[in-house]
């Protein structure tokens with residue numbers, strides 16, 4: 239069985255995003271970019287499945303600008319076998335909508351004959367939390383979103399999911415899409431020898447047209463603004479002072 | 491224009507708070523029909539029919555919808571979609587699982603976590619962990635979106651909407667429910683609580699988390715946690731507040747032993763009054779706290795609990 243892992247290049251999670259003064263978006267020039275943290279978890283899970291003999295090949299795919307090559311090299315250094323870059327935008331500030339991304343991922347899954355897609359639950363830039371669910375809908379596959387535990391056996395995946403009330407376990411028939419939540423695993427760091435080896439692993443470049451997908455957006459970003467700011471209040475000197483301040487504020 | 495709103499039904503009961511907040515968010519867009527789906531859903535439907543602003547309630551009572559598996563619930567919504575210009579749901583984990591699937595089946599985009607409805611095509615939503623607010627306009631014929639409940643007040647009581655049955659849709663039969671692990675609690679639910687007390691890595695262990703829970707119980711508050719506290723096993727996953735956990739906006743939020751990472755702030759910075767207790771006076775949480783107390787949580791929190 240082959241597994242496909244979509245990885246997205248996003249602003250590093252340690253960087254605080256700044257809105258451009260003209261309201262046209264978020265400033266991504268000279269900002270540190272990294273692999274979306276949830277996608278590192280997805281790559282790790284795929285590699286562990288391979289190490290456990292449950293899958294034969296791990297393919298990483300990214301949709302976006304040329305620079306997403308770096309993100310794919312990271313996935314290869316972690317242990318993915320090969321990578322596909324679908325170049326869909328020229329400008330780093332152009333993001334492709336999840337529906338178009340999902341159509342491309344679904345087309346890649348079909349072309350490669352994969353039986354499992356493991357995506358991240360959410361990209362930390364646009365926080366849409368949508369792509370994996372859309373891929374499974376487009377393929378007519380089952381879905382197990384927000385996974386914190388995955389067991390593959392006998393053509394089925396038993397997945398424990400993080401939900402509002404706690405945890406839910408479901409069994410989904412393969413082929414299927416799984417999306418990774420924070421506590422699925424702790425992703426490994428790529429070692430230096432593996433980073434060197436990754437440079438020689440295959441990385442194919444494709445275009446959306448080759449998969450017959452139109453990436454024109456359905457949404458128009460009208461404007462982007464800063465959220466209402468919050469100012470620091472005061473420091474209190476003691477628990478007694480805190481209690482009296484809370485009483486004054488009318489919250490206790 | 492007409493709106494189909496997926497009511498939040500858990501074990502046959504309506505989550506009134508989340509559903510009524512969503513009703514308020516969408517009522518300007520047209521007549522609101524609330525869909526209550528579940529293995530038992532009649533009492534939820536009755537509760538939904540009393541929410542002010544609800545025009546109609548549809549009940550789909552069928553074992554298929556008992557555990558809110560994404561595939562059958564999405565198929566049900568798609569089977570009903572024809573009559574509606576907008577299809578929405580409160581942004582719970584269930585809806586976040588289901589609505590993108592609905593959107594893809596209808597070949598439209600989904601908008602997650604809408605924080606303001608501007609007009610029939612235009613919505614606001616937070617991006618980049620809440621560090622930017624985007625105004626987006628959808629060109630799709632049908633709008634499919636989830637609603638950030640923390641941004642809206644709940645609609646009141648006093649409606650008298652008609653209730654009718656919705657036929658079940660064909661089961662895609664792609665997944666089955668195995669089990670739930672849900673802790674019962676007498677505390678208020680995190681996303682609807684008026685007060686929240688959260689603990690972070692500073693609390694140090696599962697045992698000491700009791701200090702946080704005691705303060706919460708004294709205040710009648712829900713208990714929250716940072717990701718670090720959940721990852722370390724001090725608190726269960728469904729207590730996580732933040733960008734990738736729950737978003738809360740209570741009247742009082744008390745952050746104890748939490749440094750104030752952007753991902754945590756994304757889930758609580760719209761709270762009315764924020765209190766931070768931290769031994770490090772440089773902790774970023776103090777930059778957004780109304781009242782900051784620099785001190786060791788192991789002495790200050792029990793003292794606070796006692797003096798309230």
Ligand SMILES: Cc1cc2nc3c(=O)[nH]c(=O)nc-3n(C[C@H](O)[C@H](O)[C@H](O)COP(=O)(O)OP(=O)(O)OC[C@H]3O[C@@H](n4cnc5c(N)ncnc54)[C@H](O)[C@@H]3O)c2cc1C
Pocket residue numbers: 243244245246247263264274276277280299300301302331332333334335336339356357358359360361362363364365366367368369370455456457458459
């Ligand atoms: C600067 C900027 C400009 C924008 N401009 C426009 C615009 O002009 N028009 C417009 O309509 N929208 C625009 N957007 C919005 C954007 O298209 C969507 O809101 C965004 O794609 C939301 O989804 P997400 O990336 O958060 O995906 P999620 O659904 O949260 O991602 C979940 C998972 O899907 C996978 N995944 C997602 N994307 C990719 C990818 N590209 N490659 C591989 N795997 C992926 C990953 O596994 C990821 O963990 C813009 C956004 C930004 C930041």
Ligand SMILES: Cc1cc2nc3c(=O)[nH]c(=O)nc-3n(C[C@H](O)[C@H](O)[C@H](O)COP(=O)(O)OP(=O)(O)OC[C@H]3O[C@@H](n4cnc5c(N)ncnc54)[C@H](O)[C@@H]3O)c2cc1C
Pocket residue numbers: 251275276362689690691692693715716717718719730731732733734735736746747748749750751752753754757767768769770773785786787788
């Ligand atoms: C993809 C991604 C998603 C994330 N999503 C979330 C999310 O949804 N929610 C979230 O919370 N985080 C999230 N995070 C994690 C976030 O970046 C931080 O790592 C996390 O919030 C830190 O938790 P903390 O403040 O409890 O721990 P720390 O940053 O370690 O802070 C502990 C604090 O406790 C204080 N302290 C220690 N001992 C005491 C004492 N005795 N008395 C008083 N104070 C004390 C310290 O001074 C310190 O400020 C996410 C990260 C990533 C990469």
